[in-house]
Amino acid sequence: MNANQRLDKRDLILAKGAEVMTRRGYHGAGVQEIVQAAGVPKGSFYHYFASKEEFALQALQQVYGPRLQRYGQALANPALSPRARILGYYAELVEHFAQQEKLEYHCFIGSLSFEMAELSPTLGSEIDAILQRSADILQACLQQAQDAGELAANEDCRSLASFITSAWQGALTRLKVANNTCALEDFMQRLQRLLQA
Known part of the structure; x- marks a missing residue:
C-alpha cells in the first residue's frame, strides 16, 4: 500500500x-x-x-479546517463590501436550512462540546480553538466594515465577533431542538441590526 x-x-x-x-x-x-x-x-x-479521543481530535481538524478556510474566503471576498460579505454568508446558510425537505442539523463541534469539553481537556481546547479561529475571521471582516464606515467607530469588533459566533451556535442548537428555522431567522434579523453604522 x-x-x-x-x-x-x-x-x-x-x-x-x-x-x-x-x-x-x-x-x-x-x-x-x-x-x-x-x-x-x-x-x-x-x-x-491511538484512541477514540485522538480520532475525535483529528476528525475535528479535518472537518473544520476546510470550513474555516471557506469562511475566511467568503469574508475576504473583494467583490463585496465587508458588511455584505457577512450578511450574505449567513443568509446563504439560513436559506440552505430553510430549503431542506426534512429539517435536520447535526453539529459535530456542538455535540462534542456538550459531551466532552469537560471530560477531555484536549478536545475542549481544540473545540475552543476552532471557535476562536472562526471569531477571529469574523473580527477581521468587522474591522474592515468599521474602516469602511459600515460599522460604528466605537464598536468593539472583538466582542461583537465573539457574540455573533456564540449566537450562531446557539441558533443552530435551537434549530435542532425546535425543528424549525425561527431561531435562524431571528439571528439574521438581529445581525442586520447589529451591523449598522
Whole structure:
C-alpha cells in the first residue's frame, strides 16, 4: 500500500467516523460502528489512531479546517463590501436550512462540546480553538466594515465577533431542538441590526 492509499484510508475513516459521531455522540459511537461505516477492518482504526479521543481530535481538524478556510474566503471576498460579505454568508446558510425537505442539523463541534469539553481537556481546547479561529475571521471582516464606515467607530469588533459566533451556535442548537428555522431567522434579523453604522 502506498502513502496515498494510506492517507485515503485514514481520511475515509475520519470522514465516515465523524458522521457517525455527529449523529450518535462521542459515547454513542463505538469504534466498531465507525469502521463499519468506513468499510474497513477494526485493526485499521488503531493503525491510524491511538484512541477514540485522538480520532475525535483529528476528525475535528479535518472537518473544520476546510470550513474555516471557506469562511475566511467568503469574508475576504473583494467583490463585496465587508458588511455584505457577512450578511450574505449567513443568509446563504439560513436559506440552505430553510430549503431542506426534512429539517435536520447535526453539529459535530456542538455535540462534542456538550459531551466532552469537560471530560477531555484536549478536545475542549481544540473545540475552543476552532471557535476562536472562526471569531477571529469574523473580527477581521468587522474591522474592515468599521474602516469602511459600515460599522460604528466605537464598536468593539472583538466582542461583537465573539457574540455573533456564540449566537450562531446557539441558533443552530435551537434549530435542532425546535425543528424549525425561527431561531435562524431571528439571528439574521438581529445581525442586520447589529451591523449598522
